[in-house]
Every structure is written in structure tokens, then in C-alpha cells.
Amino acid sequence: MAAHGDPENAGSGDESAMDTTVVAYPTGHSSFHRQQPRAATSVHPLTLKFKEVVYKVKLSPNGYSSKKKAKTILNGVTGLVCPGEMLAMLGPSGSGKTTLLAALGGRLPGSLSGKITYNGQPFSGAVRRRTGFVAQDDVLYPHLTVRETLVFTALLRLPRTLTAEEKAGHAERVMAELGLAKVAHSVVGGRLLRGISGGERKRVSIGQEMLVNPSLLLLDEPTSGLDSTNAQRIVVTLKRLAGEGGRTVVTTIHQPSSRLYHMFDKVVLLSSKGSPIYYGRASDAVDYFSTIGFSSPLTVNPAELLLDLANGIAPNSKHAAEDGASMEDEQKAVSEELVSSYDRNIAARLKAELCVTSTDPKHNHHHCGNDTDAAAAAAAAALMRKGEQWGSSWWEQFTVLLRRGLKERRHDAFNKLRIFQVLSVATLGGLLWWHTPPSHLQDKTALLFFFSVFWGFYPLYNAVFTFPQERAMLIKERSSGMYRLSTYFLARTAADLPMELCLPTAFVFIIYWMGGLDPHPTTFLLSLLVVLYSVLVAQSLGLAIGAILMDDLKQATTLASVTTLVFLIAGGYYVQQIPPFIVWLKYLSYSFYCYKLLLGVHFHPGDGYECSPGVVCPVTDFPAIRSVGLDGMWLDVCVMGLMLVGYRLVAYLVLRRLQLR
Numbered sequence: 001m002a003a004h005g006d007p008e009n010a011g012s013g014d015e016s017a018m019d020t021t022v023v024a025y026p027t028g029h030s031s032f033h034r035q036q037p038r039a040a041t042s043v044h045p046l047t048l049k050f051k052e053v054v055y056k057v058k059l060s061p062n063g064y065s066s067k068k069k070a071k072t073i074l075n076g077v078t079g080l081v082c083p084g085e086m087l088a089m090l091g092p093s094g095s096g097k098t099t100l101l102a103a104l105g106g107r108l109p110g111s112l113s114g115k116i117t118y119n120g121q122p123f124s125g126a127v128r129r130r131t132g133f134v135a136q137d138d139v140l141y142p143h144l145t146v147r148e149t150l151v152f153t154a155l156l157r158l159p160r161t162l163t164a165e166e167k168a169g170h171a172e173r174v175m176a177e178l179g180l181a182k183v184a185h186s187v188v189g190g191r192l193l194r195g196i197s198g199g200e201r202k203r204v205s206i207g208q209e210m211l212v213n214p215s216l217l218l219l220d221e222p223t224s225g226l227d228s229t230n231a232q233r234i235v236v237t238l239k240r241l242a243g244e245g246g247r248t249v250v251t252t253i254h255q256p257s258s259r260l261y262h263m264f265d266k267v268v269l270l271s272s273k274g275s276p277i278y279y280g281r282a283s284d285a286v287d288y289f290s291t292i293g294f295s296s297p298l299t300v301n302p303a304e305l306l307l308d309l310a311n312g313i314a315p316n317s318k319h320a321a322e323d324g325a326s327m328e329d330e331q332k333a334v335s336e337e338l339v340s341s342y343d344r345n346i347a348a349r350l351k352a353e354l355c356v357t358s359t360d361p362k363h364n365h366h367h368c369g370n371d372t373d374a375a376a377a378a379a380a381a382a383l384m385r386k387g388e389q390w391g392s393s394w395w396e397q398f399t400v401l402l403r404r405g406l407k408e409r410r411h412d413a414f415n416k417l418r419i420f421q422v423l424s425v426a427t428l429g430g431l432l433w434w435h436t437p438p439s440h441l442q443d444k445t446a447l448l449f450f451f452s453v454f455w456g457f458y459p460l461y462n463a464v465f466t467f468p469q470e471r472a473m474l475i476k477e478r479s480s481g482m483y484r485l486s487t488y489f490l491a492r493t494a495a496d497l498p499m500e501l502c503l504p505t506a507f508v509f510i511i512y513w514m515g516g517l518d519p520h521p522t523t524f525l526l527s528l529l530v531v532l533y534s535v536l537v538a539q540s541l542g543l544a545i546g547a548i549l550m551d552d553l554k555q556a557t558t559l560a561s562v563t564t565l566v567f568l569i570a571g572g573y574y575v576q577q578i579p580p581f582i583v584w585l586k587y588l589s590y591s592f593y594c595y596k597l598l599l600g601v602h603f604h605p606g607d608g609y610e611c612s613p614g615v616v617c618p619v620t621d622f623p624a625i626r627s628v629g630l631d632g633m634w635l636d637v638c639v640m641g642l643m644l645v646g647y648r649l650v651a652y653l654v655l656r657r658l659q660l661r
Contacts, residue, residue, distance in 0.1 A: 046215035046248050047083065050078060051351075052076050054113045058070050059071050076114075078276065081250055083247065084243055085242060086263070086264055086266075087266040088266070089268045090307065090310065091307075097270060101220050104116060105479075132212065134218070135476065138202060141404070145184065146175065146188060146200075150180075150208065153208045154167040155168075158170060174207045179233075180204065197230070199226050202234055206238075215247060231256075236263070255304070258301040269309070269310055279342075285302060297315070313334065314330075398491050405491055405492055406498070409495050451508070451511075452534060453568060453571065455538065455594075456590060459504075459538045461557070461564075463539040463541075463543045464560050466493075467655065471550055474655070489651075496539070534591075541563070544651040544654070548651075566585065566589070572586060572595055577627070587639075593636045609622060
């Protein structure tokens with residue numbers, strides 16, 4: 001995609017025109033004067049138009065999808081936002097503000113009618129990569145520092161024509177621009193970890209999107225949960241990014257203060273039913289409602305007046321219930337009059353305005369009053385027709401995601417509680433099986449089965465939570481086109497391997513020697529490899545269960561519990577004579593194969609044991625060994641290999657289906 005080309009090495013035609021556009025980052029900071037690396041990407045002017053947008057969902061009385069009832073979320077919303085402008089979408093809760101924002105960002109599933117264009121073009125992969133989307137909830141890794149968060153994002157999202165050092169330099173400049181330099185080395189934090197403030201966390205989320213110099217910046221409730229001072233800082237930052245950078249900024253906001261309201265260029269006001277009741281300049285809204293009979297006798301915050309009207313509450317109680325009508329009837333009458341006034345006074349003018357703003361870049365430039373020349377506008381329109389392109393190669397994405405995963409996961413994986421759990425169980429088990437004599441064959445086989453059981457269940461339960469906990473992050477980053485799903489999947493699972501393999505290794509070292517098992521180095525090494533192999537298979541099943549039931553962790557853990565219980569019973573130790581009609585169940589249990597392989601490592605068909613005083617019997621006659629057998633070991637290894645690959649393939653395919661839901 002031409003947007004990600006190196007400006008210094010740009011080609012001719014449209015790509016050369018792109019280099020004349022405004023570069024996003026101001027150079028007022030001293031660091032800019034010390035070093036001027038190549039621009040990450042230029043801001044290309046983007047005119048956003050949405051016309052008669054309607055969105056409905058089908059619901060049954062119980063809230064489940066059906067064909068019986070349709071609820072209208074958005075009802076004919078129209079608007080135009082030009083480069084350098086900031087549009088605020090106002091409305092009560094449930095009015096469809098977030099739904100409209102998701103539709104503008106190409107993130108709304110289901111059926112959407114109407115027309116949304118970006119420089120006259122429909123939504124595409126190229127548009128997605130030029131769009132920054134900041135959700136209401138900050139989806140960030142809590143254990144990463146601010147600098148690590150932005151640098152990792154830069155390494156993934158900026159074009160491959162830049163070196164890693166140049167990408168890190170862009171991250172540093174974004175931190176300086178957003179006032180984050182002083183907390184660069186502080187962890188982001190979250191609900192269970194104290195970190196930076198809420199306003200700083202919101203600026204980090206904005207900074208992640210600013211790294212690619214988005215032409216279109218969409219923000220959902222960026223001031224939610226912030227005090228008035230931090231809220232003002234966020235809006236001032238957005239105003240500067242729009243005005244100085246030439247971006248198109250659209251934000252939802254619930255109840256802005258008066259000083260915040262006057263920073264917006266345009267306002268779209270939605271009623272509680274999702275119908276538009278005002279579109280236009282923010283400074284003209286109060287005058288408009290005054291002309292249609294809804295003037296306030298007091299000097300109030302314009303946003304408060306607008307939100308009251310959106311809820312059907314007239315400022316002067318003009319439609320008070322003199323005839324005994326209920327408040328609900330009064331609000332309904334006010335809402336109907338506002339919608340009717342919108343259709344008469346605004347809708348026709350707005351449609352004409354959209355018609356004048358044709359898909360011709362020169363017309364867009366003229367009508368929107370953009371100070372970017374027509375050549376740059378033409379280049380921007382050409383850009384939107386180009387296909388999607390990854391910002392980095394597959395291997396670069398994998399290495400960056402792996403490094404990020406190791407930094408983030410080390411706090412969860414190597415926590416004291418998990419280490420204490422494993423080491424305490426290993427020590428207790430070693431004491432219970434302390435120096436088991438070779439003649440105590442029952443105890444030795446029990447210890448080997450304990451190996452297969454514990455390391456068949458423990459990693460499975462940990463892996464179940466892997467993808468559900470990452471779901472929000474995966475959707476956010478994949479929606480932004482940051483990386484391929486395959487690189488995420490492999491890097492995410494590989495980041496868990498150090499802890500998944502270190503703990504069972506320590507476990508085997510402790511209990512193996514305390515339990516008095518065969519001290520031969522080859523036997524010990526093979527036993528360790530079998531346990532680690534079983535750990536990987538169990539982890540694979542846990543990943544598959546977690547991916548399949550990602551939306552309901554309670555069901556996922558329940559399924560994991562039932563599965564492990566069945567595998568335990570069918571593992572070949574507790575039930576040695578399984579009825580023929582259900583004997584197939586044990587062949588689905590990786591615990592069975594792990595147990596059988598461990599027996600094959602420690603015993604051979606020619607070995608014997610003292611079955612009664614003075615009588616030596618072959619080990620193949622011992623019930624716990626006879627029930628599983630000592631033959632076909634390589635076949636068992638292959639079956640476990642198929643399980644390992646098959647479970648992970650299932651998890652991957654499920655993630656492909658769920659990635660953008």
C-alpha cells in the first residue's frame with residue numbers, strides 16, 4: 001500500500017503526490033531538532049460521508065436472535081466530516097452513538113444499510129490501515145511500560161521501510177507529543193495493578209493509533225471516567241491533532257462540559273430512538289433549536305440542553321401535560337417534533353451538501369475548505385483504492401509478538417503462587433513415595449500414573465484462560481490490521497512455553513529422585529521428555545477448549561473439568577477392564593498414552609518382579625501394566641503428536657472465525 005512507502009524513496013505518480021501532504025508530528029520539541037528520521041507515514045486528507053445509515057438487529061422477546069422482531073438502533077443518520085474537523089456525536093445512553101462509530105470504522109457486524117464513503121470510496125483494507133480506532137475501554141497490557149507499549153505497537157504497525165530504531169524514534173515523539181515522556185518507564189497498570197492515571201492511560205491508547213498518522217481518528221467516549229481537567233487535556237489534544245495534523249476526527253461523548261463542547265467543530269445529535277435531530281456546526285446548535293421553539297430561558301451548558309432535547313425534555317416545558325397526558329406522552333411529542341423539524345430544516349440541506357461534495361477530489365477540496373492542495377487530495381483518493389499490505393514481514397511480526405508476550409507473560413507465569421503450588425506438590429509426592437523399593441511395583445506404577453495425571457490436568461486448566469483473557473486485545477489489534485493471525489497464534493503459545501516446560505522439569509527433578517525411580521540417566525531423560533510431551537498435548541487441548549468457549553469461561557472450565565475426569569478414569573490405571581462397548585474412550589485420553597509411555601520407559605517385556613515370596617513373574621503379568629501393554633510405543637508417540645497438532649489447529653480455526661466478532 002502506497003501509504004506505507006518511504007517518503008524519501010517514493011516513486012512517481014500518486015505516490016510522489018502523497019509526499020506533499022502534511023506530516024503528522026509537529027517539530028516543536030527539542031528532540032525533533034536533534035534528529036529528523038524519515039517520516040513514518042504522511043497524513044492524507046480524508047473526507048468522511050455517511051448517508052441515511054440504518055442499522056437494525058433482530059430480537060425475540062427474550063433477547064435471542066429470531067425473525068419475529070427487529071429493533072432499530074440507527075435510523076437514517078447522515079453527516080459529513082472534512083479533514084481538520086472534529087465531529088462529536090451526542091445522545092443519551094442507548095441512542096446508537098457507539099454503533100454509529102463502529103459502523104464508520106468498519107467494525108460493525110450484521111446488516112447495515114445506507115452509504116458510508118471515504119474520499120468517495122467504500123471501506124477497504126487500505127482505509128482500515130489509515131484509520132485509528134480508540135475504544136471506550138482502554139485495552140492495554142498492564143505489565144508493560146508506556147514506552148514498551150508504544151514501541152511494540154510501532155514495530156508492528158509502521159511500514160517495513162523503516163528500521164527498528166526509526167520506529168522506536170517515532171514512538172518517542174508520540175510520547176512527547178501526548179505528554180507521556182515523564183511516565184515512559186511506568187507500567188500501564190490495570191484493575192489489579194497500580195500504574196499510570198486514567199487520563200494517561202487514555203493518552204496511551206490514543207498514542208497507539210497516532211503512530212500510523214491516521215487520516216481518520218475515531219474515539220468512543222475518550223473522556224469517560226476522567227475528571228474535568230484530564231478530560232479537557234484529552235479534547236485539547238484531539239483538537240490539536242485534527243487542526244494541526246489535518247486529520248478527520250470523530251468522537252462520541254456522553255455529557256461534555258461547556259468548555260469541551262465549544263471545542264467541537266460539528267455535532268450530530270441522536271435521539272433515544274437512534275434518529276438524528278441535529279447535524280451542523282456546534283456553535284449553531286442552540287440558535288437552531290431556538291428557531292424551532294426550544295429556547296432555554298437560562299444560560300446553560302449547550303450540551304445539557306441538547307441532551308435534554310434528545311431525551312424528549314423541552315427546556316421551557318412547552319409541552320407540559322395540561323390535558324393530563326403522561327410525561328411519557330410529552331417526551332414522545334417533543335421527540336416527534338424534533339425529528340420532524342430535522343427532516344424539514346436540516347435533512348434537505350444536508351443531502352444537497354453531500355451532493356455538492358462529489359467524489360471528485362478537487363470538489364472535496366473546495367467544499368471542505370482543506371488547505372491541502374488538490375494533488376494531495378487526489379493522491380489520498382487513490383490511496384483509498386489500493387489494497388491492504390502488512391506493515392512488517394511474517395517473521396518480524398512473530399519476533400515482536402514473542403518478545404512482547406514474554407515481557408507481559410513473565411508476571412503471570414513466573415508468579416510465586418504457581419511456583420509454590422508445583423514445588424510443594426512435588427515435595428509432598430516425593431515424601432509419600434520416598435525411596436520406593438523396586439519390589440513395590442504397585443507404588444512405582446502409581447507414581448508414574450501420578451506423573452501423567454498431574455501434568456495432564458495442570459497445563460490444561462492454565463491454557464483454557466489463554467485466549468479468553470486475550471480476546472479484547474486480539475479483536476482490537478486484528479481490527480487495526482496489525483498482524484497476521486498465524487503470527488499471533490504461534491507467538492502467543494510460544495510465549496507460554498518457558499513456564500509450561502520449566503515447572504514440570506523442576507517437578508520431575510524433585511519427585512523422580514525422591515521417589516526412588518530408575519536412576520539411569522537415559523531412563524530419567526526419557527521420562528522427562530514424555531512428561532513434557534504430555535504437557536504440550538494438554539496445553540493444546542486447553543487452548544482449543546478456551547477458543548471454542550471464549551465467550552463463556554464458566555462453560556470452558558466446566559468442560560475442562562469433565563474432560564479431565566473422563567481422561568483420568570479411562571487412563572488405564574483405575575479401570576483396567578473397560579467394557580468393550582466403551583473401550584474406545586481410553587484411546588482419546590492423552591493421559592493413557594503418557595502413562596503407557598512412562599511404563600515403557602521404566603519396564604521391558606523381559607523384566608520380572610516378585611509376585612509372591614520366592615516367585616518371580618514377568619512384569620507383563622502385573623495388572624496395572626498388563627491393562628495397557630508395553631508394545632506399540634512409537635505408535636503412541638505418533639498419536640500424541642496428532643493430538644498436539646490437531647487440538648492447536650482446532651484452536652486456530654476457531655480464532656479465525658471469532659477474530660473480529
